[in-house]
Amino acid sequence: MKILIIGGGMGGTILANNLARRLSTELRSGKARITMLSASDRHLYQPGLLYLAIGRSTPDALYRDQASLLEQGIEFHVDPVETFQLDNNKVLTKGGKTYDYDVLVIATGSRMVPEEVKGLAENAEFFYTEETALKMMRRLQEFQGGNVVVTVGVPHKCPMAPLEITFMLHDYFKERGIADKVKLHYTYPIGRVHSLENVAKWAAPEFDRLGIKYETFFNIKEVDGAKKVLRSEEGSEVPFDLLVAVPAHRGMEVIEKNKLGQNGWIPTNKTKLNMEGRSNVYVIGDTTNIPISKAGSTAHFEAETLGENIAAMVKMGITTPMRDYDGKVFCFIEAGLDRATYAMFNYQNPPDPKAPTRAMHWFKAAYNKLYWASARGLL
Amino acid sequence: MAEKKIIDGRGSFCPGPLMELIGVLKMSQVGDELEVLSNDKGSAKDIPEWAHKVGHEHVSTTEEAGVWHITVRKSK
Numbered sequence: 001m002k003i004l005i006i007g008g009g010m011g012g013t014i015l016a017n018n019l020a021r022r023l024s025t026e027l028r029s030g031k032a033r034i035t036m037l038s039a040s041d042r043h044l045y046q047p048g049l050l051y052l053a054i055g056r057s058t059p060d061a062l063y064r065d066q067a068s069l070l071e072q073g074i075e076f077h078v079d080p081v082e083t084f085q086l087d088n089n090k091v092l093t094k095g096g097k098t099y100d101y102d103v104l105v106i107a108t109g110s111r112m113v114p115e116e117v118k119g120l121a122e123n124a125e126f127f128y129t130e131e132t133a134l135k136m137m138r139r140l141q142e143f144q145g146g147n148v149v150v151t152v153g154v155p156h157k158c159p160m161a162p163l164e165i166t167f168m169l170h171d172y173f174k175e176r177g178i179a180d181k182v183k184l185h186y187t188y189p190i191g192r193v194h195s196l197e198n199v200a201k202w203a204a205p206e207f208d209r210l211g212i213k214y215e216t217f218f219n220i221k222e223v224d225g226a227k228k229v230l231r232s233e234e235g236s237e238v239p240f241d242l243l244v245a246v247p248a249h250r251g252m253e254v255i256e257k258n259k260l261g262q263n264g265w266i267p268t269n270k271t272k273l274n275m276e277g278r279s280n281v282y283v284i285g286d287t288t289n290i291p292i293s294k295a296g297s298t299a300h301f302e303a304e305t306l307g308e309n310i311a312a313m314v315k316m317g318i319t320t321p322m323r324d325y326d327g328k329v330f331c332f333i334e335a336g337l338d339r340a341t342y343a344m345f346n347y348q349n350p351p352d353p354k355a356p357t358r359a360m361h362w363f364k365a366a367y368n369k370l371y372w373a374s375a376r377g378l379l
Numbered sequence: 380m381a382e383k384k385i386i387d388g389r390g391s392f393c394p395g396p397l398m399e400l401i402g403v404l405k406m407s408q409v410g411d412e413l414e415v416l417s418n419d420k421g422s423a424k425d426i427p428e429w430a431h432k433v434g435h436e437h438v439s440t441t442e443e444a445g446v447w448h449i450t451v452r453k454s455k
Contacts, residue, residue, distance in 0.1 A: 155402040159393050195394040217432050234432045262406050291391035291399045347390030
């Protein structure tokens with residue numbers, strides 16, 4: 001069985017390694033073959049960009065050579081897909097190659113699209129790429145005081161990022177000794193400070209305690225760079241001296257160009273993880289349209305479920321997925337520079353975050369290093 | 380021509396039915412109707428409230444067997 005995985009991010013990498021271990025015998029005998037196609041020879045630990053933006057990490061700490069993370073037996077090529085021919089069970093790549101498959105897994109991730117909002121790209125700071133995180137870091141170093149506004153677009157990956165960056169900015173300015181010169185203002189699109197109700201119930205009093213102003217029902221309409229004003233669809237205007245945005249996202253362009261899903265979100269069964277209407281195409285990670293967090297842990301747990309299911313197909317000839325993905329997500333929430341909590345939930349059980357602790361912050365700090373074991377499918 | 384779309388937000392805690400609606404509305408045309416399914420009773424309050432603030436039309440809300448069906452029409 002030819003298993004083709006498109007995307008070398010968290011989901012694709014964990015899945016490939018998971019399968020390579022489960023199918024080591026079949027790989028050796030030639031009964032199974034695992035191929036991964038990626039646009040990059042490097043693997044980026046995306047949660048680390050948050051720390052890079054506030055000067056707590058360096059770029060080199062965020063990358064590993066992709067090939068070095070993969071189990072033996074996985075054929076890896078840096079050759080991004082340009083065309084999906086799902087009716088013919090094949091893909092065509094930028095390098096001019098054709099790969100056919102028995103099972104296809106699309107794990108291409110998502111990208112921020114600040115250019116979709118008038119004035120946002122040129123007037124805000126971001127932390128979703130190395131380039132923008134470094135730019136934000138330099139801007140923060142130069143910043144001497146004023147209104148700092150955090151604003152959030154929909155949808156976006158890393159649902160905790162808006163809260164994390166706000167809490168971390170609070171501590172950052174306090175450490176620099178300019179907290180009394182900074183007014184932090186947090187905005188959020190719905191009627192509470194976070195989409196998760198229990199997280200919002202914890203976060204709002206924290207904002208109050210730290211003197212962080214917040215405004216809910218705030219959907220970004222445009223940024224007036226000349227007047228340094230952020231405007232919302234609801235008619236609100238917020239002046240800023242420094243604007244930090246979690247912008248709206250889309251799936252990758254190749255998904256849109258191949259008409260696999262509007263805005264790059266592929267219609268996906270939320271428990272079986274197959275592309276709607278396709279029994280041999282699976283989708284994991286950000287690029288699904290499943291109403292679930294676009295988060296690394298989502299991709300991780302989806303990959304584990306899918307790995308088990310595909311391995312069962314190879315070993316036992318089962319044609320439909322044996323195990324359902326139950327919606328499991330686990331997200332750390334940094335509540336400053338030295339304390340954190342977490343939210344764990346699935347389709348049946350909402351999260352119930354506890355008060356932040358130093359111990360949880362250090363656990364997150366440890367996980368920033370242990371992530372590479374997760375990517376290898378070990379943790 | 381106006382489309383009718385269904386957003387199945389049952390079991391969706393994060394980002395949740397309202398955030399899902401906001402995301403799908405962005406991909407929709409004026410006149411499209413979006414029906415959100417949610418097993419969180421808070422959605423029955425949150426979604427019409429948000430629609431009113433932003434200027435979309437709240438068409439209807441019904442509840443059946445613990446699932447709320449909230450329909451919004453994109454107005455702008």
